[in-house]
Amino acid sequence: MATRTVYESGLDRFNRPSKSVNIIFNLIFIILALVCVVPILVVLSISLSSEESIRQTGYHIFPTALSGEAYGYIVNQGTMILRALGVSLFVTIVGTVLGVLLTTSMGYAISRPNFKLKGLLTWIVFIPMVFNGGLVSSYYINSNMLGLKDTIWALILPLAVSSFNVIICKTFFKSTIPDGLIESAEMDGASQMRIFFSIILPISLPVIATIGLFLCFGYWNDWFQSMLYINNQDLYSLQALLNNLMSNVDALAKNAASMGVSYAMLAATMPKESARMAVAIVIVLPVAFAYPFFQRYFISGLTVGAVKG
Template sequence: MATRTAYDSGLERFNRTNKVVNFFFNLIFIILALVCVIPVVVVLSISFSSEDSIRETGYHLLPIAFSGEAYGYIVKQGTMILRAFGVSALVTVVGTVLGVFLTTSMGYVISRPAYKLKGFLTWVVFIPMVFNGGLVSSYFINSNLLGLKDSIWALILPLAVSSFNVIICKTFFKSTIPDGLIESAEIDGASQLRIFFSIILPISLPVIATIGLFLCFAYWNDWFQSMLYIDNQNLYSLQALLNSLMSNVDALAKNAASMGVSYAVLVATMPKESARMAVAILIVLPVAFAYPFFQKYFISGLTIGAVKG
């Protein structure tokens, strides 16, 4: 009877401790969620605020004076915005598809124990994670040697493959694809390409979704490649346009003025701060809507690929 009482008492203390720990963990996650959500809410609030209220009272969590002027202005400049949006969408789709193919194929190759150059290629992948050639050498190769200057490929190829993504794929294939499955396919006469496309990829949706999401975010949010390699404004991505707006409040007006609109009138009437934030919201929305569809595979791919080295 005494043992039973001691057991119940210990179980009750454990439950109380567990509740306290869960409370603090929930509190920490709520704080982290607010840290992520509040800036987006502030940006959205600014995009719907009038320029006068921003100048007079600054930024607020909720608009002091509601106005859709920024979005109306963006609609008026629809040609430029749509062109930049199209460039971003094209680069993201093509870059993600190409990057997933190159990353998974290389990760699969170096994950096979029978491949003779596995050790050498593993070092080739690993070394760039530790040592970087530098911006000057990258610019020289991409611009002069490969001739990518002012080309849409300058926005795609430099980001297509990263060592980190290749290592994730290698770990996933090594820990989840049984050697017997590949050996049985080879006995049946299947080539390596047939094995990769017909067997490996269909059962690797988690890691494909994970790498695809990484690449999608990288391409969609990238503005640095445009700054380095693009002088033609027709090839500006939406992110490069936003960067121009952030660094030069008159950038949107200058672009619109080149279409025959009075520059002085545009500078005087355009909603500068709210327009910047409205463009930022336009950039965030596609990724925010796409993420829930990838979330299940994304989490699964990260956890499975992290089990073994």
């Protein structure tokens, strides 16, 4: 007994990290946190700085001359910003709900050992993770065959399902949902749709939150689909608007000029650099506020779906 106690205490000392190791890891995590936080502080500082101070002193973590003219300009151009915000919200909400339904249903189907098409669908899901048809073929199918050009669905359907998310769902269902639970429901006369929506989904909140967060971030941050498929400015999302700002400093002024305002006056008076950063802050805030509510489920679902194949 005494030997076992001595052995266990020695093992604890071996497994317990030393104080110096803890300090090193804490310093590493602090540096990584600063790498993530400092760029956001710089963007926030620029959005709150005056154009004159930016021209004279450049970028700083703390603004040298506080100014709210960038946010005031965004408020004054409320119609354009609100329209883009509405498009982003619609695409994110509808795309996330649709993507979660399609991804979880397919992942559940190929996770069942008695499903006859399991092997075929598994290969159909796996192959796109290794081989990609390319941008030209995707554009041709989405624009010409499906007719998604200049429609809101061009921003939703191409991103709704990914092989990576389906594999996560398949692994989660296969390793978490016991076969006996499904068999007992089938013996009670429940259909597969009833089993999936009434039994499987309610006990699969971790993986649903994980896939939902992936999709939400993907839709909210996407601007590439707008660049490919959208010519109508009424369908521009906030991210597409920001991309236009990054590539053309007068994009906001041009859009506002189309509403009957003098383009020359707007181009001369608009806060260019700070307006870019103010729009970036407007885009980042909703995701930053939403993430803490999903964090617990996100970590649980991601780790469970990554352990077993």
